[in-house]
Amino acid sequence: MTEIQELSLCQKLKEYGRSDYYPFHMPGHKRKMSGQMPDELFKMDITEIDGFDDLHHPEGVIQRAQEKAAELYGAEETFYLIGGSTSGILSTVSAAVPSGGYLLMDRRSHRSVYHAAYLRNLRISYLYSDRLENCDIFEAVDANTVEAALHSLESGRNAAGAQNPMPDAVLITSPTYEGRIADVKSIAEAVHKRGIPLIVDEAHGAHLGFYPGFAPNSCQAGADLVIHSVHKTLPAMTQTALLHVNGNLISRERLRRYLRIYQSSSPSYVLMASIENALDQLVQNGDVLFGEFVRKWNGMMKKLSSCRYLQFLSYDCRRQDTGKLVILTRKAGLSGRQLYDMLLKEYHLQLEMAGTDHVLAMFTIGDTEEGFQRMTDALLELDQRIGQAKHLQGKAAPSPKNFYLPAACGIAEAWDGLQKYRPIGSCAGKTAGEFIHLYPPGVPLVVPGEVFTEEILKYIQECHDSGLNLQGAVSKGNELYLQII
Ligand SMILES: Cc1ncc(COP(=O)(O)O)c(C=O)c1O
Structure with missing residues (x-):
């Protein structure tokens, strides 16, 4: 007997778009007033109508999609997010730490973590990470730093001689924006030893764990709450993200409450379908897609190793993620902004960001041979030009500084x-x-x-x-x- 395959959200939306059901409901474009936008997109843009489930009370097609995602990442439970990792971070911090509670967090957290601390009036203290030696880029938080911070809290006493309060949760970022990877497994062990939940902002790591040689994703490494921006490193639309939950240190009911608070009550079906669509591509063809990606990436890095002035953070599956091409500009006598502008204006290569002494280009399974080739050719040529023409050299990048700032108030x-x-x-x-x-x-x-x-x-x-x-x-x-x- 053949198994009956349930339709995916994307398939259902497409089929519905072709049907003769008349929409006496939101949205106001009535699935057709698309103006300059693609018609197809509008046909798929519906609201919580019959048969299409509800993100905030999922029982049908959305519930199945979330379960598939949980299985794929090895999580106990997964929530679709349509407000980016930002909504996941606000919700996880709020669910894990009571109002006025205590969060031990990565000092180099994304601003959404600070916003959560602000909204919930949290007491925070920081986990600092080290700067890399040759550039203005910071490591991910080290496991020893987490252990030492928790140990010192445990053994320390406050001015009144009372035991220091322990944090309600610990939050780290891995991979960092520049692709530095933390030893999440050891950090999870240090945190769990004290019965504290670990939140990993893995916004940049939705692809982790999908290919031999990639670091494991943080669900596999033992974290309680893991947030992924699907839109950053997988083929999904902007604002799409996932929140994974494991273990019993976090109340799922509280988490659902905060997801309802921080996310729209009218979640976009186009965005939700785009999450399922991206993950389905990985299930069906992930080995091939990632295999091709790694082959192209390795080919590019091999060619770029001949550069004499431009330098690169070298890939290391335990410390530096594949796909984040971090180009260091100090030896070339350029600031990050100068290289960024050259690549944009002269080669029409739009990079992700410019830092003081580096630039970042992001590569994913969506990149073509042409993309890899154009970046390789441009960098090889620029490296040559830097060697030949001293006039290319600009203002030396500012030297990195440290960011340990005293706090006068919260x-x-x-x-x-x-x-x-x-x-x-x-x-x-x-x-x-x-x-x-x-x-x-x-x-x-x-x-x-x-x-x-x-x-x-x-x-x-x-x-x-x-x-x-x-x-x-x-x-x-x-x-x-x-x-x-
Ligand atoms: C480390 C990190 N966490 C969280 C976020 C927020 O992600 P989103 O844009 O999906 O809300 C970002 C965004 O750049 C980020 O870099």
């Missing part, structure tokens, strides 16, 4: 307080009233409540002067202004 007190703009030259020793970060990656250089040091101010000024996308500072005339409280 985020909420500073962010909700009365702020005023002051010229950057007069901000040393003052308390920040706003987040300051490069975007991307959206990792705060300064958090509201932290005290500006001379060193961080110089770094902020250098980022601005290098033409990087600095947010949280405004330029008036020739001067940069920052918000203080």
